[in-house]
Amino acid sequence: MELQAFRKKIEKKLERDGWTIRYDYKEGTLRIEDEAINKGVTLALKPLLAKWERKEYAAVEEAIRHVEIGLASMAKSVTLSGNEKRIFPVIRAASFPAETKDGKQLVFDEHTAETRIYYAVDLGETYTLIDQNLVEESGMTVSRLKEMAQFNVRSLPQPIKQDKVAGNDFYFLSAKDGYDASRILDQSLLEKMAAKVNGELAVAIPHQDALIFADLKNDTGYDVLAQMALQFFGQGRVPVTALPFMVEEGALEPVFILAQKKPKGPSQ
Structure with a gap:
């Protein structure tokens, strides 16, 4: 299916009274906004079309549902007070915007050359990223916010499944709660995995x-x-990053930097 035909299909699914939909030809995205609150969600069509062509229809419907939930959550009044246990760190690509569409500065920390740590308040089916204004309005300091987020992510369960490929062990953490990648910030988890491996931890x-x-x-x-x-x-x-990392003394380093440290096979 061509992108424009797919675009029209998605637009039809997102038609609602009070919503406006704008298409960005250059970026290949749809901007869906609720006129009542003057806020919206941006939907990238190209990766969504790829999923459609792979017949991953459930993933396409999930993206549409995400737009609906996202706009509904934006209409709610959000506060950090009383939601202290619902504050979590979230991992994003280093290229992720530093501010909201309406110019509010998001709270974030640098993580690696590829990633940043943002902060979110969980709203149930979705969450909203925390900006400086929200922190100030809630009478909280940024340092206190980050402490709570780190504590909360450490309290999350860690369901891990193991698989073996060509003599290497792979461990997949999938709690499906929106914070799987965030668990990389739990230092105790890194230490536990480092103690488990016999080769090099990545x-x-x-x-x-x-x-x-x-x-x-x-x-x-x-x-x-x-x-x-x-x-x-x-x-x-x-998406966050397609680049894997080596774990050395609790720090993450891109694999391509450490490629020379690959262990040699028995015949080498």
Whole structure:
């Protein structure tokens, strides 16, 4: 299906009284706004079309549902007071905007060269990113906000499934709560995984809802992890980075920087 035909299909699904839909030809995105609150959601069509062509229709419907939930949450009055246990860190790409569409400065920290840490208040089916104004209106300091977020992410469950490929062990954390990638900020989890591996510990955070640990014992393991990260990156609703990282003393370093440290096989 061509992009313009797909665009019209999605626009029809999003038609609502009080909503306006604008198409950005250059970016290939739809901007859906609620006229009553003058706020909106941007939907990237190209990755969505790719999912449609792979017959991942449920993923397309989920994206549409995300728009509906997002606009509904924007219409609500959000406060941090009383929601202290619902504040979490969220991982985003380093290129993610530093401010909202209406010019409010988002609260964030640098994480790696590829990623940043933003902060969100959970609203049930969705969450809203926290800006400086919201912090001030709630009578809270930014440092206190970050402390609470770190404490809350450490309290989340850590369901992990293991798989073995070509002698390498891969661990997939998938709680499906919107904070899978955020768990990379739990230092105790990194320490637990570091104690578990026999080879070199690597990690991938390809999108918001994925966290992959790898116990790399041979060259093939690096290739498999890179392929996994790229595949997951293309499937996520909120992509982060397709670049895996090595974990060294609790710090994350891009794999390509440490490629020379690949363990040699028995025949080398």
